[in-house]
Amino acid sequence: TVTEQESKLKLTCTMYVGNLSFYTTESQLYEVFSKVGDVKRIVMGLDRFKKTPCGFCFLTYDTREEAEMCMRYINGTKIDDRIIRTDWDAGFIEGRQYGRG
């Protein structure tokens, strides 16, 4: 439900990161996002058919504070010359990493 979703978003430590270059690697993402805290895991968004990165990822921090810092200071800055967008995500579920092919 909508309210469930909303309350999840208020507590979540997971972010959706969009507008990434297809060539940006996991290592680069770890390098940037670790600057505000410890990244527990990154799940790269993959093309449904080719299984190659397709411009987004899910990223989980250890704590909410770290995720908040990410929203404040990394959202809207550049990785590989592209302005990236971060947004709260209710939590990664297996299968969601596959984007439209």
Add this chain to the structure above:
Amino acid sequence: RQAKRFRRSNNEPKQIEDRLESLIFRVGEKSSSSLETNLEKLAGVLQADIPNYKQKILDTLYNSVTLLPFKVSIYSTLIGLLNAKNYKSGEEFVNMAVANLEQDLMKGQFEPALIKVRLLADMVNAHVISSTPIMIMFSSFVGVTKEPDIPQARSDWFVYAVLSALPWVGRQLFKEKGEDLANLMSSIDSYIKRRKKPYLSSLYTWKEKIYPPQEDYLDCLWQQIKDLKSNGWKERYLHRPYRAFDDILVNAFDHTFPIVTIPHHDDDVIYPLPKVTFRLIKQEAESETVHCVERYIMEESIRTIMKSMYKNRKECASRLLSLPSRSRLSLYDTIIETIFSDLFTLPKSVFPELFTSSLLIELCKSEPTVVPKVLAEATGILYDRVDIMNVTCVHRFASWFSYHLSNFQYKWSWNDWEDCLNQESSPKRRFVSEVLEKCVRLAYFDRIVEIITEPLVQLLPPEPSPKCKFERSDAESTDPAVNLAQQLFTAFKAKKSPEEVIEVLESAKTSLFADNEDEYAKTAAEVLVQCVLSIGQKSISHATSGITKFKTVFKAIIKGGDEQIICLNSMFSVWERNIQILELLLDKMLRLEIIEPSSVINWLLSRDMLGSFQRFFVWNIVHHCLRKCSKRLRIAKRELQDVKEKFSACSNSEDTTDEERSKLSNAVDNLSDEVYNAYQKQKEVFLILFQRFIIILNDHLYRREQDQSSPWLSFALEKLKEVMHMYYEEVFSYKETLEQLLFTSETDSRILRVFTDFCSLRD
């Protein structure tokens, strides 16, 4: 008129309250009419609503000034106008501010207390408060300097609170309380003269004397206030909107308040640490401006904005850029210098690194014709001084700069930095290597090769690639390690479960190692790590999922500290050429508790790893481990606190069942154990770290008795200092243990000095 207009449209009290809140909050923001007109209108609105919404109005005014302290004079004017027509509300406001100041002092919240002191002082200008109670408050603050047996940090704070309010109220006190002010100044003068400053050298950004000098913050502010005094207590920087309303305000009834209670000293109270000034960009007429009071006021305005706007970098940038520039000092230079000053503050930066970075990016984007130029100039000066820069600051500099470049296409006048190539093992050369290595990590190897000048390429780390010891092959081998590796590869290929892999390893103990327990333990640990990393070399995801999948296998093979060291050495040998991946995999191993932070520290500062001692990745990992331990403790403490609160809430309530109660009581016990364990682990890690430091430092001193001033030694001592600084709260909490066990009278004096200097920060 405005008041009537919105009353007609909104009848709901809640809506009116919201409207009032937004009007008060926004006053002084960009507007088509003048600030004075807006203030006058708003005062009229509030005046009309005071009978019905008094508490709401006073609370909102108070919240606004504490949340937006850079608008203090705007709010004191507004309160002045309100007080002129309704002196009761002025009185209530003053009482509220005083009560809150007392509370801050009780709780040891010194930063917010400063804002309240300034607000009270500024209200004298708006005829809300008479100069008498302010003078009394100041005298009692300065009186703290005469208390016996207190840490200097305590008296420093109270003197600082007075000095930092004087630019606002000095002129008024001079006019009305000239004699008292003169007495106050002479008391402060004698205090300033007798202060001791043993901590200075450990706070300096520059290790050598430079001009303008680095000064103790209180000494500097004292000079600046003397400058203010010598100008008849007049300053020209602050905007003082109450002046426009002098004819109204002068007839207002001003208030007094009883003497502010200053709590007695308590050893649990943590006073702010001392600071030193930081000057970088050469301003015009430097000798005149170093100690001019405008400098303090500008820096203070910049800091006040950053401290209250740190959650919103865009708004913070735009407010900084709209500060008045009527001064001998350049606004842009001062902003950049102040930001760097906070970045390089020791022991810790004032703000999170990425706030600083993102703010600088924002400033560059907002004023692209000016800010990047000023920033490049500042960066150039910093680079020129890297050789005399504190190593912790060098590291912060490299970290900020590489990230900044990643947002600006790595464009930089790289050839300016080629001079470092002729200076083998100099800090400058190490700095440029670190910047380049970080750039590679933020981008990729080929991109950085393309962007930098050709001579600098030699400073780049080797092209990242793994180096695995074993490869899958069908050839027979008599070497038990190679043989075991082949068996593991085969098992992995056949998608065997972790249990089956453990069986493979177990049976190899007899078949390949003839039950030689020791030989087997060592080889199995190495081969396992090598093989898992080999099959996971394609990407971080592959490697981490391999480690996660075989977690139980790792735990079965890597049992104690020795195997953990073998594991770390193997990981290092595979990913030595891509430290970034090494760091990530190490983190994974720590998370899965396959290895412990204490082993990582032991390994990094072992004789085997001495060759990398000066490379930044070693310290990256050290800090990662220390941070992890502190974080674990912090989280455990917070959880315990939460459960304790729940428990005490349900103990007092009738509705909870015994079952729930005992469940919570168990949770409290478990979490208490967890907090205790986390604390012990953390303490152990710090003790090991300091012990390793002392061992390798002693080794070095013993081997090179002739060469006492080696760059290696000063690097190592500074790193020791860095660790103490970065975790000063933790280290202070083990102070006694450290004194008894490690930093004793038998410790080499140079090592001991780092510790005693550190302890002086809180004396």
